[in-house]
Amino acid sequence: MSAAQGIGVGEQQQLEDDQHDSGSSAPTQPGRRRATPYLLLLPGMAWLTIFFILPIATLLSTSTQTRPEGAEIGVYTQTFRVANYTDTLSEYATVFARSFTYALIATVLALAISYPLAYAIAFKVGRWRNLLLVLVVAPFFVSFLLRTVAWKQILADEGWVADALRTLHVLSPDGRIINTAPAVVIGITYNFLPFMILPIYASLERVDPRLMEAAGDLYANALTTMRKVTFPLSLPGVVAGTLLTFIPAAGDYVNSALLGDPVHTTMVGNVIDSRFLKVVDYPTAAVLSVSLMVSILVLVGLYIRRAGTEELV
Amino acid sequence: MSKMRRWLGRNAIRIYAVIAFAYLFVPVAYTLAFSFNDSGKSNIAWRGFTLDKWKNPCGAPDVCPALGNSLKIGVLATLIATVLGTMIAFALARHRFRGRTATNLTIFLPMATPEVVLGASLLALFLNLKINLGFNTIVIAHVMFCISFVVVTVKARIAGLDPRLEQAAMDLYADEFQTFRRITLPLVAPGIAAGALLAFSLSFDDFIITNFNSGSVNTFPKFIWVSSLRGIPAQANVIASAMFFLALIAVLVGQAVTAGRKKQKA
Numbered sequence: 227m228s229a230a231q232g233i234g235v236g237e238q239q240q241l242e243d244d245q246h247d248s249g250s251s252a253p254t255q256p257g258r259r260r261a262t263p264y265l266l267l268l269p270g271m272a273w274l275t276i277f278f279i280l281p282i283a284t285l286l287s288t289s290t291q292t293r294p295e296g297a298e299i300g301v302y303t304q305t306f307r308v309a310n311y312t313d314t315l316s317e318y319a320t321v322f323a324r325s326f327t328y329a330l331i332a333t334v335l336a337l338a339i340s341y342p343l344a345y346a347i348a349f350k351v352g353r354w355r356n357l358l359l360v361l362v363v364a365p366f367f368v369s370f371l372l373r374t375v376a377w378k379q380i381l382a383d384e385g386w387v388a389d390a391l392r393t394l395h396v397l398s399p400d401g402r403i404i405n406t407a408p409a410v411v412i413g414i415t416y417n418f419l420p421f422m423i424l425p426i427y428a429s430l431e432r433v434d435p436r437l438m439e440a441a442g443d444l445y446a447n448a449l450t451t452m453r454k455v456t457f458p459l460s461l462p463g464v465v466a467g468t469l470l471t472f473i474p475a476a477g478d479y480v481n482s483a484l485l486g487d488p489v490h491t492t493m494v495g496n497v498i499d500s501r502f503l504k505v506v507d508y509p510t511a512a513v514l515s516v517s518l519m520v521s522i523l524v525l526v527g528l529y530i531r532r533a534g535t536e537e538l539v
Numbered sequence: 540m541s542k543m544r545r546w547l548g549r550n551a552i553r554i555y556a557v558i559a560f561a562y563l564f565v566p567v568a569y570t571l572a573f574s575f576n577d578s579g580k581s582n583i584a585w586r587g588f589t590l591d592k593w594k595n596p597c598g599a600p601d602v603c604p605a606l607g608n609s610l611k612i613g614v615l616a617t618l619i620a621t622v623l624g625t626m627i628a629f630a631l632a633r634h635r636f637r638g639r640t641a642t643n644l645t646i647f648l649p650m651a652t653p654e655v656v657l658g659a660s661l662l663a664l665f666l667n668l669k670i671n672l673g674f675n676t677i678v679i680a681h682v683m684f685c686i687s688f689v690v691v692t693v694k695a696r697i698a699g700l701d702p703r704l705e706q707a708a709m710d711l712y713a714d715e716f717q718t719f720r721r722i723t724l725p726l727v728a729p730g731i732a733a734g735a736l737l738a739f740s741l742s743f744d745d746f747i748i749t750n751f752n753s754g755s756v757n758t759f760p761k762f763i764w765v766s767s768l769r770g771i772p773a774q775a776n777v778i779a780s781a782m783f784f785l786a787l788i789a790v791l792v793g794q795a796v797t798a799g800r801k802k803q804k805a
Contacts, residue, residue, distance in 0.1 A: 263634035267642060270623035270686055274645050277683040281660035282652075288663050339559050346556040356798075360790050361560060365567050367786035369779045370744055371763040375771060376566035379573075379583060419563065469651075477653020480746065484767065495655040495747075502659050502751070512663065515656045526651065 282519075289512035300506040314513040318497060322517070325493040326525075328407070328482075329475035332414040336422040336471050337464065339415070344427040344463075345456075349435065362423050374413055374484050381409050381485065405487040413481035421470035429463025430456070465533050473522055494518050571783070574776035581770025592773040596781070599772035605762035606778055612674070612758065613743040616681035621735040623682070624689025625727075631690070632697040649687045657684060658751030665752065672754030680752045681742040688741060689734035696730025740786075 290310055291302040315322070347358050365373065381387055381403040388404075391397040403409050433456060441451040457464075479495030486492070494514055501511035547554075573582050577589035597603035631642065649657065661680050665672060704726065708718040746760035753761060763775055 260636075263630040263636040266626040266630035266634070267636075270627040270690075271642065271645060273623060273682060274649070274686060277661060277664070277679055278649050278657070279645065281657075281664040284663045284667055285656075285660040288667075339562065342552055342555045343559040346552045350552055350556075356794055358556075358560075360787070360794065362563070363790070364783070364787055365563050366740065366744075367783045368567050368570050369760060369763060369775075369782075371746055371760050371767070372570045372771075372776065372779050373566040375763070375767055376569035376573075379569055380565060382583075416562070416566065473651055473653060477655045479655060480764075495653070498655050498659055499750075502662065508663065508666075511659055515659045519652055519656045522653065523651065 285512045285515055288508050289516050291509045291512075293509075300508070302508055310509050310513050311517070314510050315517060318494070318514060321492055321494055321497055322521075324491070325476050325495070325518075326521075328411055328414060328491075328493065329472050329478075331411050332418070332475045333422075333468050333472045335411070335415045336419055337468060340419060340422040340426055340467065341464070344423050344430055347427055348430040348433075359427070362420055362427075366420055370417060371480065371484075374417065374480055377409070377413050377416065378404060378484055381412070404485060405491075407486070407491050409485040410482050410491045410493075413485045414475045414478055417478070417481060418471040418474055421474075422467040425466035425470065426460060426463040429460045429466075433459045461533065465530065469526060469529075473526070476522055477518060567783070570776055571780045574773055574780045576773050576776075578773050580772070582773045582776065583770065592777045596774050596777045599774040601757060601762055602759075602772065602774045602778065605757040606759045608674070608757060609743055609759040612677050612681060613739050616678050616685055616742045617735050617739040619678070620682045620685035620689050620738045621731060624686045624734060624738075625693050625731055627686070628690045628693035628697060632694050646687045646690050649684055650691075654684075654745075654747040658748040661748070662751040672752055673756050676752045676754070677749055677756060677758070680748050681745060684745075684748060685738035685741055688737050689731075692734035692737060693727065693730045696727050696733075700726055 287304060288302070290304065290306045290308060292305045292307050292310070293302050297303075343362075347355055347362070351358055379385060383402050383404060385404075388397060388402060391403070392399060392401065397403070437455055437459070438451055441455045446454065477495050479493055479499050482491050482493045482496050498511045498514050498518070501507045501514070573585075574592060575588050575590065576582055576585055577587040577591070578584075579586075592598065627642070627646065630636070631639070631646075658680070661676075661683070662672075665676055670676065700723070705718055705722055708722045709715075713721065744760060746758075746764060749758055749761060750764065757765075759775075759778070763771055766772065766775070
């Protein structure tokens with residue numbers, strides 16, 4: 227349990243630390259060997275520099291390469307062609323928009339499912355709390371690919387969900403769920419649900435119930451208490467949860483590949499995957515990767531500012 | 540009628556929670572149930588109950604070698620990432636130094652980068668350096684994305700320690716090394732264990748980054764992906780279900796032990 231809970235709590239802790247550099251308490255005596263922190267950092271940071279920062283730089287450099295006339299497939303040279311970006315992005319604008327739309331809908335759905343659940347676990351279940359938290363993480367213990375394949379079975383044309391919806395006339399007799407956009411969104415929502423529940427739970431757990439009682443004593447009804455007291459206090463968890471859901475959702479391609487349709491539900495991740503591994507069109511894949519990363523970082527920055535929790539980052 | 544409505548009102552959130560849990564567990568139930576399916580090559584339609592697949596989990600070709608690779612990669616990547624991540628966590632929680640913000644950013648960014656970008660960028664590097672893809676490149680990739688999670692988990696644990704415990708040890712003439720080994724490390728150990736478990740589960744279940752950097756080496760998730768096109772053998776479900784129960788038991792036992800200890804203290 228504590229492992230997965232650590233994501234939520236730890237994340238916030240780390241975000242807080244970024245801002246208050248001097249905040250960490252430590253028995254640091256003056257004159258303590260100055261080299262110690264650097265020695266501790268060296269191996270890990272070297273690993274991240276070589277295998278994270280350097281690759282991102284390589285990707286940036288690949289994104290402006292072009293294939294020389296008559297060269298073999300997969301051979302590209304650096305020509306600093308920035309027009310790669312305009313070309314690729316105009317070609318894949320729809321795919322980009324679709325990825326962010328799916329990710330956004332999935333994030334909103336996940337929030338709608340997770341918040342009441344986290345609230346119930348934090349305040350309404352008494353001594354069942356720890357067991358229920360284990361149950362929240364338990365699906366994680368099954369390979370996520372198998373769970374996605376299970377959705378493929380559940381949503382299949384002859385499956386019980388489609389049957390039920392046809393009986394209820396929600397779905398036309400020849401209508402289907404599998405290989406449609408809703409199937410992909412259901413899959414994405416499901417996939418990252420614990421990432422949403424755990425941070426929200428972690429911040430709700432720290433809300434002092436007496437504050438909610440006080441609101442009640444001051445004649446706030448349940449809704450007002452939620453709107454003015456509980457929800458604002460749990461905002462750090464909501465922000466962390468939505469980010470932990472939105473970011474992987476926007477880059478996901480497994481759900482689209484397994485539950486979607488190869489043309490109409492293609493996401494950026496699918497294109498990056500196929501450009502890189504099948505078509506060996508590295509510059510296009512690199513342009514898409516860089517653009518995906520940059521747009522996510524920009525959106526995340528804007529969102530955090532908007533959510534008014536700047537002190538978190 | 541109004542009684543029922545009041546009951547509904549009071550229990551609405553609990554009912555909601557039950558539905559949410561159902562959503563969480565339906566696919567898990569499918570995965571578990573289909574490990575008992577008397578299926579042929581593909582395992583999509585229910586054909587009747589059998590224990591055959593559980594008796595012979597390696598019965599389908601490639602399943603067990605792929606599982607073996609995943610376990611080996613998981614253990615190795617977890618070991619390296621836990622050591623490196625714990626060192627960084629101590630540096631960040633216990634020391635002041637220049638370049639703190641840059642360090643924090645370097646830890647944060649891999650967690651904020653979509654996996655497909657991490658996978659693609661690493662592949663771009665390996666291609667440029669003409670490094671052969673295989674077991675080693677998978678381990679390198681897994682360590683890279685696990686470090687940050689270990690750092691965050693361990694750092695949270697260190698930050699929650701009571702500094703007076705270490706001061707007390709020092710007051711009792713323990714030197715710095717003794718204090719670290721006998722006081723600090725045992726207190727931080729649960730955080731390190733949590734970080735290691737998290738790293739292992741991330742590594743074991745990773746498909747996207749692995750798929751970019753694995754060359755011809757097979758892993759368990761990769762095996763599922765490849766066979767999903769022509770039908771996943773029920774043995775994959777058996778292995779996944781066994782892992783599910785093992786993990787669940789481990790967590791529940793862990794919780795029971797912690798609860799027991801708390802009771803003893805109280």
